[in-house]
Amino acid sequence: MCGSSDSDSHDGYLTSDYNSSNSLFSLNNGYSYSSASLDRATFDCQDSDLLGNHKHPMLSTEVPRFISNDALHSPITLNYKRDNDDVTYTNAKVNKFMIVLIGLPATGKSTISSHLIQCLKNNPLTNSLRCKVFNAGKIRRQISCATISKPLLLANTSSEDLFNPKNTDKKEAYARITLQKLFHEINNDDCDVGIFDATNSTIERRRFIFEEVCSFNTDELSTFNLVPIVLQISCFNRDFIKYNIHNKSFNEDYLDKPYELAIKDFAKRLKHYYSQFTPFSMDEFNQIHQYINQHEEIDASLFFFNVINVGIVEPHSLNHSHYPSTCGRQIRDTIMVVENFINHYSQMFGFEYIESVKLFFEKFEDNHEETLAALDSVVNDEFFNDLQELIENNGFS
Numbered sequence: 001m002c003g004s005s006d007s008d009s010h011d012g013y014l015t016s017d018y019n020s021s022n023s024l025f026s027l028n029n030g031y032s033y034s035s036a037s038l039d040r041a042t043f044d045c046q047d048s049d050l051l052g053n054h055k056h057p058m059l060s061t062e063v064p065r066f067i068s069n070d071a072l073h074s075p076i077t078l079n080y081k082r083d084n085d086d087v088t089y090t091n092a093k094v095n096k097f098m099i100v101l102i103g104l105p106a107t108g109k110s111t112i113s114s115h116l117i118q119c120l121k122n123n124p125l126t127n128s129l130r131c132k133v134f135n136a137g138k139i140r141r142q143i144s145c146a147t148i149s150k151p152l153l154l155a156n157t158s159s160e161d162l163f164n165p166k167n168t169d170k171k172e173a174y175a176r177i178t179l180q181k182l183f184h185e186i187n188n189d190d191c192d193v194g195i196f197d198a199t200n201s202t203i204e205r206r207r208f209i210f211e212e213v214c215s216f217n218t219d220e221l222s223t224f225n226l227v228p229i230v231l232q233i234s235c236f237n238r239d240f241i242k243y244n245i246h247n248k249s250f251n252e253d254y255l256d257k258p259y260e261l262a263i264k265d266f267a268k269r270l271k272h273y274y275s276q277f278t279p280f281s282m283d284e285f286n287q288i289h290q291y292i293n294q295h296e297e298i299d300a301s302l303f304f305f306n307v308i309n310v311g312i313v314e315p316h317s318l319n320h321s322h323y324p325s326t327c328g329r330q331i332r333d334t335i336m337v338v339e340n341f342i343n344h345y346s347q348m349f350g351f352e353y354i355e356s357v358k359l360f361f362e363k364f365e366d367n368h369e370e371t372l373a374a375l376d377s378v379v380n381d382e383f384f385n386d387l388q389e390l391i392e393n394n395g396f397s
């Protein structure tokens with residue numbers, strides 16, 4: 001038994017190939033990924049052998065169809081003045097950072113956030129920044145556990161199901177509370193880098209976030225200016241998703257739920273998300289940039305990075321940075337560290353993760369067939385085909 005075993009198309013959104021000779025898992029031959037240390041993030045290893053050795057012709061060029069050619073070929077806006085070293089203020093305000101995560105559930109947003117924080121902490125350029133994750137799921141659980149004392153009441157009807165698009169308002173309310181908490185802690189000077197950890201899966205949500213960022217930055221009472229960084233996490237590999245769903249079934253939502261029920265519930269949640277998700281695009285980047293510039297009346301910084309399939313698909317042509325001419329050293333240094341993290345994510349963490357996925361399927365093949373059977377009964381080719389169909393009907397295949 002194994003991960004998604006049937007044949008899968010490589011030009012679709014969701015792919016799987018850990019059985020094949022071109023397998024993701026064959027990437028590890030002869031190398032110890034676990035030795036790729038965090039320290040790698042602290043310097044620019046442009047000519048890394050590791051990177052060269054692990055490049056896989058198919059994987060490194062495999063970009064899902066929904067990512068448009070325009071995005072792949074658009075030039076990077078670089079208006080980057082190296083001599084302007086001492087500016088740490090914008091409009092006399094102290095700069096802080098807000099990382100807006102975008103990505104479907106179980107793509108690794110929370111995990112990659114914690115890796116990014118480790119990386120910022122390990123780099124002398126950024127180790128003084130106080131980083132904090134503001135997770136909308138955690139806030140939801142805190143609020144709902146306080147009132148109903150259960151991790152997650154599983155829905156019997158669609159009107160009770162928080163993740164059903166019918167109930168967007170309820171979910172939005174938790175996101176707003178989370179966002180307000182982030183602004184509050186930034187404003188109180190309790191944190192310098194706030195990571196907004198939610199799926200932020202619709203254009204409407206993202207528009208709302210950036211309206212709020214502009215209000216924050218233009219508020220005369222606020223001492224701080226938030227520099228927004230969009231970090232999109234995508235995962236198209238079926239085995240990765242399957243492994244992640246397995247792990248999600250142990251999170252706080254499902255502490256009191258049996259394994260199979262948790263898997264079924266999370267699978268249902270994923271279908272709801274696939275039916276609504278709109279990836280962040282260059283068009284949206286440009287619209288947001290224009291919106292910020294109109295409202296803040298300055299040439300504001302805006303950054304967009306991607307981690308695709310734990311970094312094994314190179315996202316360089318999708319990433320986009322806008323550095324205004326007034327951009328100070330603190331912003332440039334921090335962005336440089338984030339950029340290095342993105343560029344070397346596969347070596348720092350991705351390959352080790354792939355090893356864990358491989359071990360997971362091997363171990364269950366040998367010993368715990370029951371668990372994997374339960375997972376297989378829900379997260380199988382039929383399920384992935386449904387997800388593929390949902391995302392295609394949503395306009396992004």
Ligand SMILES: Nc1ncnc2c1ncn2[C@@H]1O[C@H](COP(=O)(O)OP(=O)(O)O)[C@@H](O)[C@H]1O
Binds near residue numbers: 105108247310349
């Ligand atoms: N990059 C990664 N490195 C290690 N484990 C990961 C990674 N991405 C996902 N996982 C595994 O999948 C699970 C779900 O990932 P998570 O970060 O919670 O996703 P998300 O925040 O997007 O819902 C994690 O608990 C972890 O076991």
Ligand SMILES: O=P(O)(O)OC[C@H]1O[C@@](CO)(OP(=O)(O)O)[C@@H](O)[C@@H]1O
Binds near residue numbers: 135138175199
């Ligand atoms: O409101 P959106 O952006 O969908 O994000 C919040 C939701 O994302 C989820 C998706 O599963 O996050 P998490 O897995 O981190 O707990 C939900 O728990 C949470 O309620």
